Amino acid sequence: MEISSVIATAQSYITRQYEQHADPVLVYHNLAHTLQVVSAAEQIAAYYRLTEADQLVVYLAAWFHDLGYILGDRTQHEAAGAEAVKTFIAQQQLPESIGQAVADCILATRIPQHPRNLVEQIVCDADLFHLGSKDFSKRNKLLRTELELATEQKISGADWAKSSIQFLESHTYHTAYCRTLLKQQKEENLEKLRGKLEQKLAEALEEKKDKTFKADKEEMKEGKKEEKKEKEKKPERGVETMFRTTSTNHIRLSSMADSKANIMISVNAIIISVLLSVLLRKLEDYPNFILPAIIFLTTSVTTIVFSVLATRPNVTSGRFTDQDIRSKKANLLFFGNFHQMTYQEYEQGMETIMKEGEYLYSNMIHDIYNLGVVLGRKYRLLRLAYNTFMFGIVASVLAFTIAAIFFPVKG
Structure with missing residues (x-):
């Protein structure tokens, strides 16, 4: 039995069948796919060093496994291919056992695959060899296209x-x-x-x-x-991110301003306590230090006043009316506008806001604007506090120096 001549005859027969029964729907299960399966089957069979009889079974199964797609019912193409290969084997006057073995290999490729021996395993793996190849994406797209053409559904x-x-x-x-x-x-x-x-x-x-x-x-x-x-209108991610980032930055800057103001208050409180407890008791003996001490004390008190003004909270009336809600004038995102209201009134107002996307955006914009106004006032007062402290310290040191050098206390 010459394997090569039988395989060559099978190749010619399969190629002729695909050419004579060309189907534009079969963009995946075509001759190109069959050639790839045959190539994979040869590669796997070579590794396992099969006998000539087993090689013939594997190669014929690879050539005939999808022939049923062009012969009859595509849902039963394995059975059609198995019958076709039996007829081919009989025409080639080969043993019936080989025809049955090839048919079993083709039937084993039906999904889910259940091969019972090595030759069936080789044919099954050759049929789906592309799942583990770099060609998978291309082959998978062709299979999708074929299914869409066959079912006429996207x-x-x-x-x-x-x-x-x-x-x-x-x-x-x-x-x-x-x-x-x-x-x-x-x-x-x-x-x-x-x-x-x-x-x-x-x-x-x-x-x-x-x-x-x-x-x-x-x-x-x-x-x-x-x-x-x-x-319900959901805000886009970019808008949400903008509001969240802006609010976070404003709150962080406000916290930084409060911390700076607290530093100024603490430092100048210590300076005042030292002045009152130590220096003022010495002024009778050192009258030339009276003016510098007054400058120093005034600087510290003024700095504390500006720092306190920068951190002093401003609480509003804390009430809104139904008319404010209907006219979209009430900003319920700021506690100062609702802290005097009942929970039921506040809940009703918030439900109205959540139902209207534009009103919600308006409240958020209003809230960020108010945060910015408060933040601007804080930093303006804080700047005055720092400038007062800086220039006052310099003036006080100069005054103490001048008093000590040019107006010393005469013993």
Whole structure:
């Protein structure tokens, strides 16, 4: 039995069948796929050093395994291919046992695969060899296109990625050779699919947001304002980030201003206590230090006053009316506007804000503006406190120096 001549005859027969029954739908299960499976089968078979009979079984199964796609019912293509190879074996006057072995190999490729011996395992792994190759992405796209053409239904990128991930996760190569050779690339292909799925889901979410925004905008043009008010409008990420960052920066700057003011208050309180407890008792003996001491004391007191003004809280009336809510004048994000209200009144006002996106944005803008105004006042007073302390200290030191040198106390 010449294996090479039988294989050559099978190759010519299969090639002729695909050329005579060309189907534009079969962009994946075509002659190119069959050639790839044959090549993979030859590679795996060479590793296991099969007998001539087993080699013939593997090669014929690789050539005929998808022939059923062009012969009849595609859902039962394995059975059609098995029958076709039996007919071919009989025509070649080969033993019936070989025909049955080849048919069993083809039937074993049906998903989920259940090979019972080494030759069936080799054919099954050759059929799905591309799952662990760098060619996987291209082949997977062709399979998706074929299914869309066959069913005349569009398959979304996310759905296809999900099904592909499930298939790769459930699949295991049957031969040790393929498990060792293809494991790493298969894992890389799986990770790429997972990344693509995340990307598709994110794109779908963004597309949904865009559609919602366009629908709301169209309703405004058509005058459907009441219906629009009932819809919850979610702020975009960029807007949320802007408000969050701005508020955080303002609060941090306010905290820094309070800390600086506390430093000024503490330092000057210590200076005043020293002046009152030590220096003032010596002024009778050193009258030339009276003016410098007054300058020093005035500097410290003025600095403390400015620092206290910078940190002194300003509490408003803490009440708002229903009219303020309806006219969108009440800012409920600032405690000073509601601390005198009952919980029920405040809750009702907040529910009104949350239902109207524009009102919510208006409150947030108003709140940030007020924070900025308060922050500007704090830093202005704090600057006055620091300037007063700086120039006052310099003036006091100069005054003490002049008094000690030019107006010494005469003994």
